[in-house]
Amino acid sequence: MSGPSAGPLPNPLPRPDGELAALERAWEGPRGWRFPTEVNNAWIGVLYLGTALLFFVLAGLLALLMRVQLSVAGNDLIGHDLYNQLFTTHGTVMMFLFAVPAMEAMGVYLLPAMLAARDLPFPRLSAFAYWAYAIGGLVFFSSIFYGAAPDGGWFMNPPLTSKQYSPGVNADFWLLGIGFIEISAIAGAIEIIIGILRNRAPGMTLARMPIFAWAMLVFAGMIVFAFPAVIWGTILLELERAFDWPFFRAERGGDPLLWQHLFWFFGHPEVYIIFLPAAGMVSMILPTMVRARLLGYGLVAMALVGTGFLSFGLWVHHMYATGIPPLSLSFFSAASFAVAVPTGIQVFAWIGTIALGRPRAEVPMLFILGFLFIFVLGGLTGVMVAVVPFDWQAHDTHFIVAHLHYVLIGGMVFPLIAALYYWAPLPAGRPLSKRLGTTAFWLLFLGINLTFFPMHISGLMGMPRRIYTYPAGMGLDLWNQLSTAGAVIAAAGIAVIVWDLIRNFRVTNHAGVNPDGAGTLEWLPQGSYAARSIPRVSSLEPLWDDPALPEQVRQGQHFLPGTATGRRETLVTSPLEAEPQYVAIIPGPGWAHVIAAIGTAGFFLSLTVELVWLAAAFGAVAVAAMLHWLWTGTDLGPIRDQVDIGGGLRLPVYVTGREAVGQWAMAVLLIVDGVIFACLAFTHGYLWLVGGDAAWPPAGTALPDPAAPALAAVLVAASGGAMRLAEPLLRRGHSGLMILAVLAALVLLLLGLGADLLALWRAGLRPTAHSFGAAIYANQFWQGLHAAAATVMTLYLVARIGAGLIDPVRRLTFDNVRLFWSYTAVQALAGMALTHLFPRGLWA
Amino acid sequence: MSGRAAGLAPLIGATAGLIVWALHFGAIYLANAIACGRGLAGHRLFGQPIIPVLILAATALALLLLLGIGMRARRRPRVRDGAGVRHFLARLTLATTLLAALAVTWEGAAVLLVGPCG
Known part of the structure; x- marks a missing residue:
């Protein structure tokens, strides 16, 4: 395949005086206490990931407390009330405040660089999503210190969470506190979908898109279809709790299973929402680690799309024990088997890629091997619990706890840590420590297996989930002690990673560091404006096919080497062939998104504690801030005629109608809206x-x-x-x-x-x-x-x-x-x- | 820029097989739920129990549709066009359709093994 620079380059050398300086001025970030005003996704992505990792550590500490409680039979260290709050907050924080945001963080950080875009089209939306999540998430987490944390399990099943059995504000913290974080996730998904479809470098057709972009496209599409169900469910449950509207009260014509259908229509795809980006990251890291192109790129893309669809046919496999007709259960059981096929295709593609190349014993590679081992084990027990009679035996036991942690830690945490070590040189300019990373890997690999493998056995022996203690003499003591020892070892592994980050990770503008010799565009020389110029792409690994490309990009020889309007801009291309269409002006720093985020978080959290007047005030502030942001930063009109981006291409800076990214954003939002209405129907x-x-x-x-x-x-x-x-x-x-x-x-x-x-x-x-x-x-x-x-x-x-x-x-x-x-x-x-x-x- | 360049229809078209899967899945689940919920499972159609007949008919229809989608995708340009994206999408259509056919077959076949309402 020919390299991207075949033929004359779009912009000749030398570049005009002041071109680079003007570009740097347009993208210069605020300093000091004004740092929250920055909207650049490269900056927001790092903040997002850092905050997600903070929640991971906090939720992990809650897990440690639970393991200490379960380490001996009949322990009275933690009472059942607090234990209920611990496992609910642990699950909720891990799923809503760590896993999904961490993947969105990787998306908004990596995608602009990977697609060679200056930025995604709505950076202020990402920034708003981040601040709403960070503020609201921290307040939500703090509820555990006041005994007000939710305590009905992360899936909040009524009637346990109805007012009758949960009269306090604990359940409201979940319903309202998490509700707006779902909105934040949707905001991020809109940014990611449109960024991937409309901000790819010229020539980067769908057939040449990095596999991570495919994974993130499916991820964001799944959020659009899955999250509305839980949003609608939370609206119904909160309406029931606040105003006594009996959706889930059987004595007045309601049905608690309605909640389970709505929740799991979100909850099962959620597992794949978490896993698919991780799989995408593995497919990006592995070729570099083994020096071979990804085997079966097209099939892997198909597997991602196929998994995205099939995962919506699995929700009832969380409800096998609820009395649904057996034939209906069989449909979900069959779909659960079917979804193993695309996952298996990916696993074989990775194994084949390893076989084709020469693996190197780097830290990301270790974590990928650990991922394969742990995730495949979790997948196999997943097939076991997809079998209805087996699930009836294992339901609500520690076998399920073992299965889900093997899947989620193997399928998401290990790839995320691999990604952390692989891509750390991008923002930091240098790699993390190989010695500390290797130590962390072995501690985590041993610790995770020691924690969760014994749970298969204790679960099969009958140990139930979500019960704060167990009696001695049932043969459960040893398995629980092993699990607790494993949790301590795994926690040590996480501590080593945190120490490595503290010691070696500092955000800086690097100058073309590519320590592993990767082939994709995020490893081009980057500044605050991303790549200096935007290359035309003609292969999946442009840096492998054209070693001269990084220097050409750095010198500004490709498209849009400066700022055409003196403002921040990003190139918009067509969704299939990635042909340039227009240069979109995007917003720079400002306070509006921060104030809107504070207003949004304050609105929902005030409602939680029934301060309606305060909620109204916060709501008004949020709406005012958003209107200010729209008034000053959107629909600027054709402030310039066509601009020259090089190579004889002259593009408009303002378009309307079906090509405008704003219309695309509204269309995606209305799809979300439509799915909520479908849930209503x-x-x-x-x-x-x-x-x-x-x-x-x-x-x-x-x-x-x-x-x-x-x-x-x-x-x-x-x-x-x-x-x-x-x-x-x-x-x-x-x-x-x-x-x-x-x-x-x-x-x-x-x-x-x-x-x-x-x-x-x-x-x-x-x-x-x-x-x-x-x-x-x-x-x-x-x-x-x-x-x-x-x-x-x-x-x-x-x-x-x-x-x-x-x-x-x-x-x-x-x-x-x-x-x-x-x-x-x-x-x-x-x-x-x-x-x-x-x-x-x-x-x- | 042409409407063709701005459109997303070919990408959505590449998931046509999976959309058929979703419709089939929704239809057979709904049919069984309504039949069991409303006590219709004992009714007969063409002398056979109504649920298996409906589900097998829906499965046959879905498989026919998938066959049509697959054959149409095979007729798409095999020679790589300018950027190869149409060729890629045709192969993606074929692969997703195969996966959908497998899932539809598995789900439909359940009716041969399990009674509708227990």
Whole structure:
């Protein structure tokens, strides 16, 4: 395969005086106490990963406490109340505050460099996601010091977590505290999806994309489809706890299993959400470690995509013991076997790659070998528990604890540590210590196996999960003592890594350090602006195929060697072939995202402790900060005509319509929205199915006259029509009429939704009496949230029209509002159909 | 820039087989859940128990669709075009379709071994 620099280079030498200085000025980061204002993903990525590792250590300490408690039979060191909080917080923090954020951190840090992009398209969104996560996560963790940490298990099953059995604020800390961290994860996913699809270097087609980018694309896509289910579940459980809407209360037509379906529709894909990026990292590190190209690149990409899909057909394998019909269980059992196929393909690709090359005994390689050993063992016990009768035996025992830790530690923690040692020279300019890394590996490898292997045995002997002690004389003592000894050894391994980081890791701008001779673009010389110039890519390992490339890039001989507008920019390319389309101006440092993050975290955490007035104040601050950020940093218009990026390519700096990355972001957000609405519809369908035709709605339920919802539907449809009418007015430049049309659309929407709500209320339907009413008012709640968002967006749009910031060319804000509006109107109509036609309309 | 360059349809098309898998999985799960929940499992269709007939029919339909997707992908350009991306996506389509066919077969075959409602 030819190297990237075949043919004349886009920009000749010598480069103009001041070109590099201007680029450095545009990307110069804030210093000192203003450091939170930085939005550069290279900086945010390091902060993100550091914070995720902090949560890993904190949650690990909780695990150590649990192991100390279980080290001897009948131990009374930790009571059951605290033990419940320890395992719940341990699981929750590991899954929500360590594993997913750590992978998003690796994504936002590595992807710009790997794709040779200056940055991903929405750096302020990443920065907002990080600060919301960091602030909220630390406050959430601190709840354990006040005895207020959640204590219902990381999956929070009702009725245990319903108000009746968990009357304190512990469960609310989980529901509200973790709820907005899910929003943070979605924000990161939007950035990653669009960054991968639209910010690749020219020529980096989907067929030449680094396998890590494939993994992160699937990872982020899975977040988009999986997280809405748990968001909707948490909304329902919090509505039940706060307002007594009985979604999960069997005596009023609810069903606790509804929660399990929603939670595990998120929870099982979550395992692969964590594993796939780790697999992607292994596929990147291994070729360098063995000096051979990855075997079966295309099949590995297929395996990632295939796993992403199939993992959504596994959620019930966490519910084998809940009484679901046996044939239904068999579908999930079969899907659980099927998902082993793509994982097996990846494992064989790695083994084949090792066989093709010459492995080197470097620290990342050790951790990859450890990963293969531990993860394969975890995968095999996974196939065992996919067998329904076996799972009934092992369910809720320490066998499951062993299995899940083998999978998660083997499949995620070991690859992450390998990645830490492999990519540390990128931000630090020098590698971490080989001696300390090797020591850490052996301590961790031995410690993890010693901790969790005995749990298979104690589990099969009948030791249950989540029980704070056990009696002597049941043969469990030895296995627990071994597990505790292993945990101490593993903790020592983590301590060695932390010590290595403290001693040897300092963020700096390195000058082309590539200690392992890797072949991918993140090893190009990097500054705060990422690569000085952006090469055209023609192979999977450009640095192996063209050794002269790093120096050419450093000298600025490839595309966009400076700043075309004097601001921070990133090159936007087409999603399949990666052909350059435009130069997007991206935001620089500012306080808005930090204030918005504080406001968002404060809003949810204040609600947790029922300080509604404070929550309202925080919410207002968050919305104001976001509006400021939008007003000052987005939809800047064509501030320059086309700019020259080299090689005869002249590109616009502002586009609208289907090519604009802003429209892509809105489209992905609306997919998230649509999945939540699908979960809402599932809630109706599920409660109807378990309730029976006679009980859902229950006899005697008051329902509104059909005329009222019909009128409401007409008003909502008219609202959509009014917003459509605004578009030709914009094209013709009629600002005044456009404002009228937009405001009319808002009034019609609010009247339509209000009329529907009023009709239900006047008919006498109440959300607390039965799950039927609760589900209908949950629908109303969701439509109400959209009405509130539409109101803010409309007023913002009107303000921008009034300020002369919207015109026939500069219209990105209008296009996004219109897209959201179309979705909101369609969703409102679908919601009304659900309320008034299901199931009566279908079964009448 | 052309609409072709901006579109994502070919990438989504490469997952067509897996989308068929998802529809099949959802359909057979829903059918069995409704039949068991509403006491319809004892009904018969063409003289046979309704659930196995429906699930086997859905499985056959899904496999036919997958065959069609696979054959269409095989007809895609085998010679590498300019950037090779279409060729790559055609191979990706084939591989994901094969995986989907395996999963659909396994899931559908369960009805031959296990009773619907226990």
